[in-house]
Amino acid sequence: MNKKALSVAASGAALALALSACGGGGSESAPSESAPASAAAGATGFNAGLENVTNPSDKKGGTLKMAVTEDWDSVDPGDTYYGMSWNLLRIYARPLVTYNPAPGKKGLELVPDLAESLGVASDGNKTWTYKLRPGLKYEDGTPIKAQDVKYAVLRQMDKTTFVNGPTYLGDWLDMPKDFVSVYKTPDVNTDQAIETPDDQTVVFHLKRAYAGFDNFAALPGTVPIPQAKDTGIKYRDHVLASGPYKFETVEQGKQYTLVRNDQWDPATDPIRKALPDRYEISLGVEANDLDNRIISGDLHIDVAGSGVQPAAIGSIQADPELKARADNPIMARTWYVSILNDNPPLDNVECRKAILYGADRVSLQNAYGGQLAGDVATSLLPPGIGGWQKLDLYPTGAPDEAKAKEALTACGQPNGFETTMTYRSDRPKEQAAAESLQQSLGKIGIKLTLKGFPTSEYFTAYAGKPAYTKANGIGLATNGWGADWNDGFGFLSQIIDSRVIREAGNYNLSVKDPAVDGLVDQAFAELDTAKRNAIWGEADKKVMEGAYVLPAVYAKGLLLRGKGVTNQFITGAFDMYDYLALGVE
């Protein structure tokens, strides 16, 4: 998911790894539909929010003040691809399924939202049925129907109108070939993809089996929109609320305010506490000013959830009181280097392994901000996502030059070789990473020529365009990825499945392995979560065995809890504060 723009600061913020020594351990408990766990109620101090509900309270009332440095793509649930937006929109919009508002890993659990239960699979996981809860209403008092969910899902497939959102639902549903969009081909029968046998039931038909479809049902694309109220791209000016809050004002780029939706019935919603009376969300607030206002108590929450600025990191490190209000979660983001295997000699796995043995991992970690930027990564999959395992296939500290030379000899290049490495020129850390590799690989005879390109065209015209990389002998490319949702599919599917590679705009630059594709298919079909996670872990290991990527660091962020905010905790679903449970004293 597009956490990138707002997580540039995170890389600076991540810097607080030094503070992370007291990260809490995970706790296991049964899935629950209930609101935040209170087992560790009242936890305080640094990292208290990682696994506990801080300042727990059921007190209603007050105004929760949020802010963000820049507006995000859209408040329209069918047109948004930011993690903060997916987290926040649940206060005014309800998808079929959502994430359990609970700290840490418990926040990763999917729980029914509009639906009475999680999806019921049939036809070998190709058909998924959801029944809506009775008594659901929009803010205008009209009932929420299954047909509205169907319309919303079809509507967000129009990517020329709603350019921002993900394409999972459109890609996986068995859409008729002549369907273009709800606007251009409104009369095409789409029942082969989505059926609504009655007002309460919606049935999804997939092209191929996918056991984790509930993750799709948790996408904002399943938030219902009645066709009669759809105003196309202008719908963002007035999203019809299905959650406990509705928009009072929508001033794109300036401010959003939300007030209670009196048509929302708590009896239909076991997961939302709806504590504040009002939300005020300021947009375009200067980043340092935003941190200062949270420190002073003038603001409660930084919506971006990617961490404070370097200036505030200093303050937090120096001030024990502030440090006690900070949390330092590992984020579902890995910074890495793709090792492209289209051109020789990198089409030989041993030559690729030579890069992994020859890279100075400490130097690479320093390039991304030193020890403060994140943990040295040993795989693509970051910790916190099911299936992650600590791999020890390659050195994690100083380079192993002997093994690197061995690998070079094995691939017929005992004296090394030359190749070109790309990086995003407007990202100093990626440039530093490229220079770090140029230096460390140079010692084993691998000579890198560095080429920087602007972020805006990096994937569409250069590193992500196979025709360009092949023609220009690109061997290495800096890369980075954040999860669309925190499971193997949400993190890995777009970056290790070779079948998603297209003409341009690719993020999978180098993983083209039938064995990995096979594991992806296996994971798609596995209904058991634990087994599915294990398959994703296996796929992750396979990628490393094939030396298709050089992982650099698992990113971390430093977040600050707001003064007077209740029920604040980091959710494993978004690696930021959960926005469903918050209240004010």
Next chain:
Amino acid sequence: MVSYILRRLIGALLMLAVVSMATFSIFFVVPRLAGVSSEDMANRYVGRAATAETVTQVAKKLGLTDPVVVQYGRWVKGIFVGSEYDYGTGVEQCPAPCFGYSFVTKKPVWPDLVDRFPVTLSLAVGAAVIWVLAGVSVGVLSALRRGSFFDRAAMIVALTGVSLPIFFTGIVALVVFSYGLGITAPGGAYVPFTENPVEWAYSLLLPWITLAFLNAAAYARLTRAGMLETMGEDYIRTARAKGLKESTVIVKHGLRAALTPIVTIFGLDFSILIGGALLTENVFSLQGLGKYATAAIAAQDLPKIMGFVMLAAFFIVLANLVVDLLYAVVDPRVRLT
């Protein structure tokens, strides 16, 4: 006089036309000359999951596939006769002056500019009043007490003010006065004048002072230099010899002559500011034209950038005209023909 104003107005319109063409060329022609295709440009405005087909469709929808001349013509036409946009569920008219639709927010640009203008105007007017009063007063006093402690101290402060960038003084001022002492409003606390004039002034006090500190310093130095030169002129000696009061000599004869360069530079400074105080608005999170422009540039939202540039250029052209007219008022030797 009337023919002079008419000629200047025609010149101003021509100037704006040239600015529009230059700006349009920078964003739409130069990339093409550099080999950037319509699809490459459209790539900035699609989600990351977009297919090649989607990119092509979006490029077409945004009009990027048309020849550049056609695109420019459409943009100019929009200003004079309005434009229209397909929202998905229908087509909406954007009445003149329509400066196009944002490629990112899909909203017409002009209403946004109008909406943001009061914030920038409030900031500019308040700061200008402070910096002109403070700058000119300090400059006059320094000139009259040349070499005194006041003169030296004022010039040191002025030098400091000129040297310190607003993104430093602004942040420090916020930390000290708003979050430390709590005597001024925090960032982003703008209240419209029409809603509550007292709150309006309170919310803008710190940005005004911070911005004025920067400019007042320059004006103090300029006024001091002008006054020193003027007060040494023969006609000042004559005025004193005639027995005029010293205050009359200073204000009516000295300051008035020294004001000409001040008026010139004030016109430019104020017009630049009114076209968007980029740094100040960003530091204080004020949702004015400057903040709007910064966000547009960051998102490479070309229609927004075009709209902003044209509005800023308009203010500069207008200010130059007003300044030229004021010359005749300030300096009796000037005749407008």
